[in-house]
Amino acid sequence: MSSRRSRSRQSSSSRITEEQINDLVSKLQTILPEARIRSNDRVSAAKVLQETCNYIKSLHREADDLSERLSELLATTDMSSSQAAIIRSLLMQ
């Protein structure tokens, strides 16, 4: 049963040609920060996907750290009196 399921998954994905996969993956590569991709030609699709996963995980971690920092700041900052100042600073960036 499970082999049938995985075979059908493979047959539906084989309708997408390898060329299409490489094309899509190379587009994805342009989204990734350049520091992660050494040379633009010889990077395999699997490597780009791996880098993408790593990048998303690092963005999640950054967001978690920032959430913690914001959480602490929320507790200690008197936001009611400085509301206007905060919004002004946000809009002036």
Next chain:
Amino acid sequence: MVISNLEGEIASKEGERKRKRKGEVRPSQSKWRLDSEQKTYSSKLLEALRCVRAGAPAEPSRTRAVREAANRALAMAARGQTRWSRAILSSRTLKLTAAKRRRAAASRLKRSGGASQEKKRPPAIQRKARVLGKLVPGCRQLSFPKLLEETSDYIAALEMQVRAMSALSEILSSIGSGSGAPPPA
């Protein structure tokens, strides 16, 4: 900045795609880099954070509440055009933590038994694509092209979220240190 050069390439390719597929609206990924978008998001986030603060939760859940507020605001900024954003908005906290526990248990079982058989059949790309599908909300069962499309948009949105949250924490910390100007009377 390198990203701005590629933006035009991505936008032009998106234009081609729009002409080929008639009724389909493709999400524009370059909007996440707009300053106006980030400012709108920051304001919404600030409002949401005020609600979190009013709820006065204790420490571990406050950080989680902040993260969830940030994610919900981000998903709303997508205006229903992407799968990841709809998935974030339709999921609730309890479901998320229960699902995470189930997933953790399932992945532990996979790793311990039968892992050698699993690795031989699907090629590396399919394996990585599956991992990617788990990272982007709501994208486990998507086809490869759709998954990459959602991933690109999700990454651009996450980058904006990080930029906005950094800026906001800078502002809040500078105000907290007492250097903020008093509000106008």
